[in-house]
Amino acid sequence: MKAIAAAITILALASTAALAQSPYAGMQSRPIKALSAQQVDDLRAGRGMGLALAAELNGYPGPLHVLELSEKLALSAEQKQRIQALFDSMKAEATPIGARLLEQEGALDRQFAARAITPDALKDATLGIGVTQAELRNAHLKYHLATAQILSPHQMKQYADLRGYTSDAPARQHHRMH
Numbered sequence: 001m002k003a004i005a006a007a008i009t010i011l012a013l014a015s016t017a018a019l020a021q022s023p024y025a026g027m028q029s030r031p032i033k034a035l036s037a038q039q040v041d042d043l044r045a046g047r048g049m050g051l052a053l054a055a056e057l058n059g060y061p062g063p064l065h066v067l068e069l070s071e072k073l074a075l076s077a078e079q080k081q082r083i084q085a086l087f088d089s090m091k092a093e094a095t096p097i098g099a100r101l102l103e104q105e106g107a108l109d110r111q112f113a114a115r116a117i118t119p120d121a122l123k124d125a126t127l128g129i130g131v132t133q134a135e136l137r138n139a140h141l142k143y144h145l146a147t148a149q150i151l152s153p154h155q156m157k158q159y160a161d162l163r164g165y166t167s168d169a170p171a172r173q174h175h176r177m178h
Helices: 002-020 037-045 063-068 077-113 119-150 153-163
Strands: none
Touching (some): 037 077, 063 077, 063 119, 063 153
């Protein structure tokens, strides 16, 4: 009986400790606390990180995914070349914006870490970050618009089917952020 009571006590203490731990535990050692290593890598590489889902999931394909599916979509040489140029332009535009966002997030993090943040500095920093985030999102979304102009209606439908966005799609595919 004492063994059962001891086991219950140990379980209760362990579950209490687990409940007390924040889901943020461990994040305090990240270089930029608000960004995961994957987010930092994505920003440096000019990847979309789901910023263009409003376009993607409403029938405006992204250039990366169209290139990945180029054979199945039977892209012409001209279409493939135009979409590759869009992708290259998108990456060239998004990468420096991502670098700027990393710098802004890092600066905000450093101000908090140094306990040097003021209400005015906070307002300026978050407004600047918001503007940069909007620029980055626009940089990805506008290339979805341009990509849709290059594809035929049949290719657009086929793309949606291949990505698993239609009810008659053969199989749901996991959406990999670009």
